[in-house]
Amino acid sequence: MAMKKKMGAISLMVMVALILAAAELPHVAEAVTCSPAALSPCIGAITSSSPPSSQCCQKLKEQKPCLCGYLKNPSLRQYVNSPGAKKVASTCGVPTPSC
Numbered sequence: 001m002a003m004k005k006k007m008g009a010i011s012l013m014v015m016v017a018l019i020l021a022a023a024e025l026p027h028v029a030e031a032v033t034c035s036p037a038a039l040s041p042c043i044g045a046i047t048s049s050s051p052p053s054s055q056c057c058q059k060l061k062e063q064k065p066c067l068c069g070y071l072k073n074p075s076l077r078q079y080v081n082s083p084g085a086k087k088v089a090s091t092c093g094v095p096t097p098s099c
Helices: 002-022 036-047 054-062 064-072 074-080 083-092
Strands: none
Touching (some): 036 054, 036 083, 064 074
């Protein structure tokens, strides 16, 4: 029970950070709207050992042009660089950007 509460709190913190950071991010490309909140389907896979859903992988691939911007944002860097996020990106076939 305590673990569920802890995971829920972590997920909530990640969502709040993503939403707040989204307001600060410039748009990288016209075809892509950079929105960290669009990656919310990936939260479960990032914070646990569960595999990413197809929706998560689709959103991650859509947001690929934005990843360098997310890495440069101090509010998002820790999440994008986390082992869980790297595992999800690898599973989805999205290479870690070299910015």
